Amino acid sequence: MAFQELLNQVGSLGRFQILQMTFLLICSSLIYSHFLVENFTAAIPSxxxxxxxxxxxxxxxxxxxxxxxxxxxxxxxxxxxxxxxxxxxxxxxxxxxxxxxxxxxxxxxxxxxxxxxxxxxxDRSTFISTTVTEWDLVCASQSMNSVAKFAFVIGGLIGHILGGYLSDRWLSESARWLIMTNKPQKGLEELRKAAHMNGMRSSGDRLTMEVVRTTMKNELEAARTKLSPRDLYRMPNLRKRICLMSLVRFVMWLSITGLMVHLQHLSNNIFLLQCLFGIVSIPANVAGNCLLNYMDRRIGQLLLMFLYGFSILATLFIPQEMQTLRIISATLGGAFCSAASTVNFVHANELYPTMIRATALGIISVAGSIGAALAPLFMILTTYSASLPWIIYGVLPILGGLLVLLLPETRNQSLPDSIEDVENE
Known part of the structure; x- marks a missing residue:
C-alpha cells in the first residue's frame, strides 16, 4: 500500500493521531449521552x-x-x-x-x-416529571411516546448528513484524502504537521512533493476520474460491499438503539442498569479492539452479534421477579453490542478505497441512522404483544451477523487505495 510508506515516515501512531482520536472520543461521548437521556426524560411511571x-x-x-x-x-x-x-x-x-x-x-x-x-x-416517587406525565402519553396515547422518541432520533439522521459537510472545520483533513483528490501540496503539509507533532521533524522535512507523487503515482492516476455516489453502484464489487454493510449497519443500529432507549422495560431499577451499561461499555470496546488482533473481522462480528441477540432474547424470557438475572443478561447484551460496534466500524473502514471511503461510509452511516430512527417505532407493537419488539431487537443482530459472512475479510490485508483494487480482487 503506497500511502502506508508515507505514513510510516511521519509516525503511523504518535501524538498527532492520539490527539485526533481523543478529540473524536470527546465529541462522541457528548453525542451519545443525549440518546441515553431519553430513558429518563421519557420514562413511563406507574x-x-x-x-x-x-x-x-x-x-x-x-x-x-x-x-x-x-x-x-x-x-x-x-x-x-x-x-x-x-x-x-x-x-x-x-x-x-x-x-x-x-x-x-x-x-x-x-x-x-x-x-x-x-x-x-x-407515581412521582422516582420521576417527578417526564414527557409522559406532562402530555399523558399512556394507554391510547402510548404510541405517541414512540413517535416522540422517533422525532428525537431522526435528528441523528440529519446530523449524519450535515456532519460530513461541517467536519473539516474541526479536524485536520486526511492527508491520504487530500492526495487522492488531487491536492498533493496540502496533503504534504498535513504529513509534515503530523511528523512534527510525532517528534519526527527530520523525517517530515525530508518529504518532498516528488516523493509524494512518486510513491502515490498509480493511485493518483486512478483518482483522476471523478465519481458521483450514483457511480459507486455501477461497480459490482463496490456495490455489493456498500449494500451489504449498509444493511448490516441498519439492523445493528435498529437493535442497539431499541435497547438503549428502552432500558425501563428490562429492569425496575433503570438507574442501576444505566450505570452498569456505562461501566461495561469501556472494557467492552477495549475487548473489541483486542479481538481484532486475534480473530477475523467477519467471525468476530458474527460471534459478538450472535451473543448480543441471544442476550436480548434471554432477557425477554427471564421472569420479571428475577430482577438480578434480568439485569445481568441485559448488561451482557450492552457489552456485546458495544464490542460488535467497534469491530463493525473497523471492518467498514477497511472495505473501501481511499478516494471514495468518506462517501461510502456516509451512505452506511445514513443507513444506520435510519435504523436508529425506526427503532422506537417498533415499541408500538406492544399493543399486540409486549414481547414482539424485543423479539425483533434480538433476532435482527443474529441475521446481521450472518450477512457479514457475505463481505470480504480484511484482516491482515492492505487497505485498497483505488476502486480498481476492489474490482480486481
Missing amino acids: HRCWVPILDNDTVSDNDSGILSHDAHLRISIPLDSNLRPEKCRRFIRLQWHLLHLNGSFSNVTVPDTEPCMEGWVY
Whole structure:
C-alpha cells in the first residue's frame, strides 16, 4: 500500500493521531449521552385512572375517611391479569360488593368499566416529571411516546448528513484524502504537521512533493476520474460491499438503539442498569479492539452479534421477579453490542478505497441512522404483544451477523487505495 510508506515516515501512531482520536472520543461521548437521556426524560411511571373518591380534594370525610386507601382503590379500579390495578380503565360505578369477597375477585363485564375519562394519577416517587406525565402519553396515547422518541432520533439522521459537510472545520483533513483528490501540496503539509507533532521533524522535512507523487503515482492516476455516489453502484464489487454493510449497519443500529432507549422495560431499577451499561461499555470496546488482533473481522462480528441477540432474547424470557438475572443478561447484551460496534466500524473502514471511503461510509452511516430512527417505532407493537419488539431487537443482530459472512475479510490485508483494487480482487 503506497500511502502506508508515507505514513510510516511521519509516525503511523504518535501524538498527532492520539490527539485526533481523543478529540473524536470527546465529541462522541457528548453525542451519545443525549440518546441515553431519553430513558429518563421519557420514562413511563406507574399510573392509574383518576377517580373522584381517591383524588378529589373536595371529597368529604364521610365519603372517603372511613375506608383505607387500598379499599377505595379496590372498589374504584379493576384488577389486571396480574391482580394489579388496571392502568387504563376504571369502574363506571363504585363496586362496594368487592369489599366482601375476602380476597377473591369476580369477573367484571366490559360495560362496567370505562377508559380514564378524567386523566391519570402518576407515581412521582422516582420521576417527578417526564414527557409522559406532562402530555399523558399512556394507554391510547402510548404510541405517541414512540413517535416522540422517533422525532428525537431522526435528528441523528440529519446530523449524519450535515456532519460530513461541517467536519473539516474541526479536524485536520486526511492527508491520504487530500492526495487522492488531487491536492498533493496540502496533503504534504498535513504529513509534515503530523511528523512534527510525532517528534519526527527530520523525517517530515525530508518529504518532498516528488516523493509524494512518486510513491502515490498509480493511485493518483486512478483518482483522476471523478465519481458521483450514483457511480459507486455501477461497480459490482463496490456495490455489493456498500449494500451489504449498509444493511448490516441498519439492523445493528435498529437493535442497539431499541435497547438503549428502552432500558425501563428490562429492569425496575433503570438507574442501576444505566450505570452498569456505562461501566461495561469501556472494557467492552477495549475487548473489541483486542479481538481484532486475534480473530477475523467477519467471525468476530458474527460471534459478538450472535451473543448480543441471544442476550436480548434471554432477557425477554427471564421472569420479571428475577430482577438480578434480568439485569445481568441485559448488561451482557450492552457489552456485546458495544464490542460488535467497534469491530463493525473497523471492518467498514477497511472495505473501501481511499478516494471514495468518506462517501461510502456516509451512505452506511445514513443507513444506520435510519435504523436508529425506526427503532422506537417498533415499541408500538406492544399493543399486540409486549414481547414482539424485543423479539425483533434480538433476532435482527443474529441475521446481521450472518450477512457479514457475505463481505470480504480484511484482516491482515492492505487497505485498497483505488476502486480498481476492489474490482480486481
